[in-house]
Amino acid sequence: MASRGWTSRVPSIASRLYFFLIVLQIPLFRVTCRSGMCSTPIQVTSSQLIASEIIPVPVVKALLYPGAVVNGLVKNMTVPSWNDLLDIYNLTTVKEASAVVDLQRLEVLAGSYFSVAGALVGLLKPGRMSMFGTLLIIWGLVKEGILGKPVNVDPAKAVYVYPTMLIALICALSSIKYDVKKAMRPAPARTIAKPLQSSSKSKLK
Template sequence: MATKGWASKVSAISARVYFFLIILQIPLFRVPCRSGMCTTPIQVTSSQLIASEIFPAPVVKALLYPGAIVHGLIKNTTVPRWGDLLEIYNLNAMKEASPVVDLHRLEVLAGSYFCVAGAIVGILKPGRMSMFGTLLVIWGLVKEGMLGKPVNTDPARAVYVYPTMVLALICALSSIKYDVKKAMRAAAARPIAKPVERSSKSKLK
């Protein structure tokens, strides 16, 4: 019981740390996106949501506002206005922006969606969504940064991974609940195959 309680605490703490990393927009990477250069999964997700109009603008602003407050207090010691959020993140002209940038980075885009959704859902019930999202983002960054797909000749728009990405990955993996005792009971409950008994005819022979 003590092991199970300790594992649950680690999972809950990791899920909360991951939530704050995502929702407060701590820079995890740098990659070109529709709005310019995105450094967090929320920025990648917000640019796509505004461009596709999947969710209304107030919902996207609600995602951006906590991180905007933190960055505003750090940089200018001021709280940004709600009405200026789209302008601050360069999201006003998303409909006219070319979707080619996002199509070249589908792993980063899909992974960012999972990261944001996993961070929010993980506060209530930690799961594997955060892990899948983080691994997808990392694979997309590795594919572009190391394998050169797509090729980028502009150093100012080169892909970069911040050390905080390692922390995000550790938190995503640690937030998964795994009950060792339950797994052992399930393994023990599996029926053991019995050897086939020889027929009576074979015994007579």
């Protein structure tokens, strides 16, 4: 019974770990984006949101601020200012940047949207959105870095996948609730209709 209780908590634990990976902006990959170089789904999403003006800027800053605080404390033990967030992430000129960069990486862009949304929604109810987002990002990175010809020959701007991407994938897959009992339960036996007694007697007469 104790093991069953622990396994039932795995999706919620995995969802929380995935949430911290995304919101705290742990580097998962490295690709070029509108703001320059992006290493997290939130950075890719934020550059697109600021450029398209779909969501107000304060909401985008709220997504960026937790990770900015962690990065500031780790790098130089300082807490970044709320007003300097757009400058820190080079988002002040993304509206003038070309949209070709995002069009070349639609899988990474769509996957980043799903990953951020899945991380936020997963706190309330773990689902498949995080898994779809992570798989889309991985497919986009593999498509560009292995299957396709890299656009940039500069090693500093080449596509790169950090080992933390594997942790994100495991958390995304583990956040899905699998009903093992329901899957292993045999299908109900079909009842064979028997002829009515009156009809069988009429046939004998």
